[in-house]
Amino acid sequence: MSERVVLMQGNEAVAEGALAAGVRFFAGYPITPSSEIAEVMARRMPQVGGTFIQMEDEISSIMAIIGASLAGKKVLTATSGPGFSLMQEGLGYACMIEAPIVILESMRYGPSTGMPTKVSQMDLMQTRWGTHGDHWIIVLSPSSVEESYQLTIRAVNLAEKYRNPVILLSDETISHLREPIDTSTTPTLVERKLPVDKTGYLPYKTDASLIPTIANLGTGYRTSFTGLVHNESGFQTANGHVAEALIERLRDKLFNNLDDIIQYESDRVEDADIVFMSFGITARAVSEAVESLRSQGRKAGSLRFITLFPFDDDRVRSAAGHARTVVVPELNSGQLVLLIKRVFGDSRQIVPMNKINGDLISPQEILSFVKEENL
Numbered sequence: 001m002s003e004r005v006v007l008m009q010g011n012e013a014v015a016e017g018a019l020a021a022g023v024r025f026f027a028g029y030p031i032t033p034s035s036e037i038a039e040v041m042a043r044r045m046p047q048v049g050g051t052f053i054q055m056e057d058e059i060s061s062i063m064a065i066i067g068a069s070l071a072g073k074k075v076l077t078a079t080s081g082p083g084f085s086l087m088q089e090g091l092g093y094a095c096m097i098e099a100p101i102v103i104l105e106s107m108r109y110g111p112s113t114g115m116p117t118k119v120s121q122m123d124l125m126q127t128r129w130g131t132h133g134d135h136w137i138i139v140l141s142p143s144s145v146e147e148s149y150q151l152t153i154r155a156v157n158l159a160e161k162y163r164n165p166v167i168l169l170s171d172e173t174i175s176h177l178r179e180p181i182d183t184s185t186t187p188t189l190v191e192r193k194l195p196v197d198k199t200g201y202l203p204y205k206t207d208a209s210l211i212p213t214i215a216n217l218g219t220g221y222r223t224s225f226t227g228l229v230h231n232e233s234g235f236q237t238a239n240g241h242v243a244e245a246l247i248e249r250l251r252d253k254l255f256n257n258l259d260d261i262i263q264y265e266s267d268r269v270e271d272a273d274i275v276f277m278s279f280g281i282t283a284r285a286v287s288e289a290v291e292s293l294r295s296q297g298r299k300a301g302s303l304r305f306i307t308l309f310p311f312d313d314d315r316v317r318s319a320a321g322h323a324r325t326v327v328v329p330e331l332n333s334g335q336l337v338l339l340i341k342r343v344f345g346d347s348r349q350i351v352p353m354n355k356i357n358g359d360l361i362s363p364q365e366i367l368s369f370v371k372e373e374n375l
Contacts, residue, residue, distance in 0.1 A: 010142075015040035025075045028055065029057055033106045033116070034170075057086065058084070059086050062103070069100055070214075078105075091130065100165075102168065104167075106175040107280075136255075138159075140263075141280050151306070158261065160190045173281045203215065273323055279304060282331060288363035316343045326350050328350065332354060
């Protein structure tokens, strides 16, 4: 084995992935089940010349990383459901001013303080619709410790490339799981585009990429940041045409690049008559269940969402192949299944499988469910 294959906890892998991606500013507030990320960052940031700040709450945490990002740093904060709720206004602000930030959200049982040490997948819709207004977000979901490391690097790269907030949506089990991971490969890093000429500089002027070239604060360029609708100069306007063009551009800079942003993993869907669609920790149980069903002669397949948002209907429709039944196991009352139903309408049998007691869905439970529901 490589000397750099090490046993890591999921939260530790997120912290080390962020450092490998070039993150040099972390601000956060401890909250179960993400607190270990802050603990690792408090120790590691001084070792790499970075800055760690424990803030007084989650509101100040997200605003601190926005400020550090605008000053040119790659940034991260980490939280769980209750803290993520407090961050929503800051998240909307980051979307509007196009601040590249990364938020790790480790889901726990809710609502409110719920059961802090129990797993759930109850925050899926919150990541997409938690803040107000039409806003556009990238959400990635790891299902292993190795992927927690790799997707953190990818999250930082996507944030910098598209000048957009990125959420890494983990869960209590992945956060606290320990697995060996290989950190020997030097990652490819993405650096944000920066202006090179002050003449006629406008911070929100874009080219065909629709991604603005905004100068870092303190570099001599005149910049303006506001959560209000703004024009190319960054100053506010109430012009309806400018407002519409701005919201469309914030959408299109992502949706014009779905091939680059969207990742999913499919397994034997080509001939499947039943396909399971899942994400995060639940996908691991699905993988074992598919193996068992195949061994019994059942044509089963699976689709695991790595990128949850943007959500592309055409890709999901294509990935389902010709399966007549789609089963959606998730640790909530039914969130991912709403997206799947929208894609297929009445053309397929869409079956939710929900568990909301704080425990994981096991492979055997999936097999029993298929049998009991006569799927």
